Amino acid sequence: MKYLGIDSVRPRIAVFELTGCEGCELQLANKEETLAAFLDAVEVVNFREISSSSSDDYDIAFVDGAVSRADEVERLEVIREHAKVLVALGSCACFGGVSRLKNAFDLNEANREVYGDRPQETLPVRAVSEVVAVDLEIPGCPVSKDEVERIVQHLIWDVPYHFPAYPVCLECKQRYTVCTYEVGLLCLGPITRAGCNAPCPAGGLGCWGCRGPAVEANAEEFLTTVHERGFTNDEIAERMSFFGGFEGLLP
Amino acid sequence: MLFRILSRDRFRTLVETIMETTEVVAPKKVGVRSDGEPIHQFLPVADFDEMDLAHETTEHSAKTYFLPYRENLSTYAFSDDDWQQEVHYRIQPRAMVGLHACDINALLRLDKVFVRDHFPSPYYVSRRRNTLIIGIDHEPCEGGFCRSLGTDTVTRGFDLYLTDLGDRYFVAVGSDHGFDLLNQVGVAEISDRDTADYLEERKRIAGLFTTEVAVQNLPNLLDIEFESEVWKTWGAKCLGCGSCAMVCPTCYCYGTTERVSMDFSSGSKEKHLYACTVVDFAEVAGGHNFRPDRSTRLKYRYYHQHRGFVEAHDEPKCVGCNRCGRACLTGINPLDVIHDLQAEDEA
């Protein structure tokens, strides 16, 4: 394709998974209407989950999942060496995700509970950026394919993409969802970064903060207002810790 | 203005006839608050009984049917290192039933910006002209201060406007289109008794509007209290979530973004409504932000409502529906903010 007098290149992309549920990788195969075009715009050279051929020569590496074992640290370092652009895909890769909940427990005891006297190797969960340098982070549990597409487009053609700076509420309101606070339920929407189109408030769950904090989230006032509504610090902290994105902002 | 009497049955016939060919949007009950109060929204209805015209207010205004939250402004087809632009306007007719006076007054204010001001917007004009509006008289909503803004009554901007007289509606006819529709279902001329009942009902309703806030001095006051602590106090509470602007019937500011298709064969320029309280509203390339703190951003929301708009269009942009006040989780609402400013001024 040629535009503005410039020929565009087809970047070689690779996808790797660490500790996670692979839901984010599944999203890469979603949005069926544009999947063929997506696969045409990039050259997938390494994506074990869907392809048995592989190569170490790639431009963009997507890494999903958190880091929770020594071999993952090694793999990640190799990936970092090969990749021109390393993208952390999903809340696990960006913040540690739900796996981070494990860090609250004694790992030896956890091991004993699950594996009895045959413990498995495991480390406290870390985000990808806590191990190697990351160029771009796409949060979400799971990520939205639309956002992935836009970021890939951004990487190929330099077309604009900005993560929304505003909180989930704005998108939630645009969906006409009845605010969960009206029915007395907790929601992290006011402090969470939008971009997901607010499915969880619409589903009656309220937002659980999977995308991490919005730009300059007003956590202080948020806490005041949810306290006034009868929610306790424990409840709020529990919710804010769920996906690992709010470290440092917890009550 | 012409007035007619429409029986309840005929009104049902009227709406049902419209529904046969045209999308009808009306207040619909969508949930129940923890305190047991129903929640209403303007939504498409497929059936007369899905409408709830006894609604106190709707959580969102009817704005999105005229200024959609997201709207495609133009599309581009790319090929051979070149592009062609295409622009389309919505021409799908729609009827909106159950708008209150404030909602219609809000449209009249938007008309000033998008129809009568410089650079009228064909997108807005086509939606407005393709929308039939049937309004209805009502009792005041909680916290609404429309009376102070003169928006508790309305005399234009609709096709039909109903006042419920129990067994029948007293109808103000605002357009030839409305007149034609009435004649198709059959209406009666008004009798003296109808007029008397109507005036009585109007008097009763008018007496119910008691929430007051003085707005006449605001343009000046906002300048005088520009550096006021009031802004810091209220600004600290702002979550920057944009909920106020999303539900407001007259907030219209927006941003544009462009998208391309995954094969770069087409692109579009999309408009999306924005909010002046959002952190990057006034940020420019290089990262400079003209309004870096919450209090300035909040202040400018009021500044636009009650000063800027007044200078440009001789009346405040706000219609006093208090939807923003109800939507704000931290309790920022125009009544209290304005009272505080005025108190500051007197102190």
Next chain:
Amino acid sequence: MSTFNNAYDVSREAEMKEPLDFNRRSRLKHVDRVFKAEILNIIHLTEMEKLYQIRLLDPAERARFSFLPGQFVMLEVPGYGEIPISISSSPAKNGYLELCIRRAGVVTGALHRAQRGAKVGVRGPFGSHFPMEEMKNHNLLLVAGGLGLAPLRAPIFEVIDHRPDYGDVNILYGTREPAQLLFDYQYEEWGRIDDIDLRIIVEKPDPGWTGPTGMITELIGDLEIDPRRTFAIVCGPPVMFKSVCRHLVEIGVSMRRIFVSLERRMHCGMGKCCRCNVGSTFTCMDGPVFDYWAVMNLKEAI
């Protein structure tokens, strides 16, 4: 029975069928339709700035297109975005525009990669302009800092095209470093024109620099300005134009005769998106050119 006998099609309105013209602010028109234009030449000015010479493709549109110095256009790079850019060329050249663009982000980045021949879109012209008529028979003081020289070129060309109508012209231009000086190939010409005096200053000289060094205010001090006979235009970053304007007011130039060009975020150019709104003022409609008195009243302006 049909509720709507005819759906209303706004594009059938007579006004909408007239040739597109943004100079008539109060007519219904295809406000989002762009004039298609071609990049004729790209002139490298500095590492960050390039000058784009563009031409509207349609001859009729080209003939109709006119603007006044100080106005800007919304420049569209389809797929990338639309940005406000001051017109930096002579108003005498219908439909040929020069735009001086600094690489600052996505759209400007795309433009910097674009090749000669690429097609872009133009809407406009928009905004207020410098009062060239009023300025006639007066001395002009044109002060530019950095990229501020771009919007100043239109009035400079206007003066050159109508040289006898104006009095003495002083152009003061300052940048941080010599490498950032824009349009150096034109200084020679401007400086040689009768009664146009061009002075340039940089903050941080490099070894080859022979001119004066320091802030632009230092150049003003050396000038003889007759406050009653002078109009001033000051373009540049806020810190710079504030101090220059203050100085001019001190020496007695009327605030209504000092003009600045403001920048704000803009998404429409037509007073709709509110991104450039400052209280009651739309930078895109009431500005970008303001006199200093108006700026003082904007409160937030600077």
Next chain:
Amino acid sequence: MRVDIDVRHLARIEGHGNIVVRIADGDLKEARWDVVETPRFFEVMLKGKHFSAAGILAARICGICSISHCLTAVRATERAFGVTVPDAAARLRLLAKHGETIQSHVLHFFFLAAPDFLGLSSAIPLVEADPEVLQRALRLKGLANRLCDAVAGRTTHPVAFQPGGVSMVPEKRVLSAIRNELEDGLDDLHATARLLATFEIPDFERETEFVALRGEREYPFIGGRLVSSDGVERAENEYLEMTNEAVVAGNTSKWSSLSRESYAVGPLARCNLNFELLHPEARQIAANLGLAPLCHNPFMAHVARLVECVHCAHEAIRLVDEIVSSGDEPAMVAVAPVAGEGVGAVEAPRGILFHHYRYGGDGRIESANCVVPTAQNNGNIHRDLPDFVRQMVESGVNDDQRLELLCSMLVRSYDPCLSCSVH
């Protein structure tokens, strides 16, 4: 003859597992299937969680069958509290379940399994080689995803299912639109059956015990009795007596066993144990493709998946019709936590899935256990391998590459989901 197969991180399956096969001097020395996926300790993370979080957290065990995990967690919770969900909710849950089953099976068939039969390394070359097949895959997957989106709130990690029922009821007109798509989807499924008929399914049988839910009147998906093809029958609560999990060396996944060393769950097990409950059209397809109970060829799971897709599409149509013609009944009941235990059993796409929670009176989980389909299958895959290698070698396969491919295909026929199995 000497064969050394060492597949590290087998491709086109979910998660990380290794195949090792060694034949020296014509003797099979070793044939192993090892799961090396990183453990996440979900059972530990679930501890202390409020019942409202159970389904949300459990969904994250698996991105592909998150709806099943969520529904199982919610069911276990409801059974602990003695809550019965309204019919309206049960219908919607089942509808979402069908969406997930179709989505997962279609994904597996076209993207993970078919490339082996078409001689490709992945489905990507289909973009050019056979766009019609790819488009069909995308239509079917898209349709299933839209169904999940509408009913579960999104395709992955549902938002609509909470203890007590369903918190978001889809609009009827959205469901009606999807119903039309489902009708068209059936045509695509028939075309897929014709494609599958051209695939060369390896001829391999090993006598296996199959475990699944047993439906009474309907093909089972959510809850019911647990049965095995060796005649064991248990109640949902007695799942531990069916699964008998054990930790094995070199594996982060546990293995299960019942009457024999290992057993199998999944579409083939379900079909084998509930064949007569399938929709007639699904049974017809099974017959056309040579699937009849009891089938002991693990590769026939490909057929079973397609058969289930046809069944689910028909069932989804029937459910949509029921929902559209029903009134606006409540889809949620209030839930009051009580101290107690509950087990939920659900047929996830890859087989029977159990969650078991013990709750304290405060509505927080005291202990949790999850037994996941692939964990039950892993032992069986491992035991299939040596027999399979032997049979293949006997039938004349003698080069490493071919044998490696066949072994990989054997593992893939189970559609293992390893991150799920390790959780």
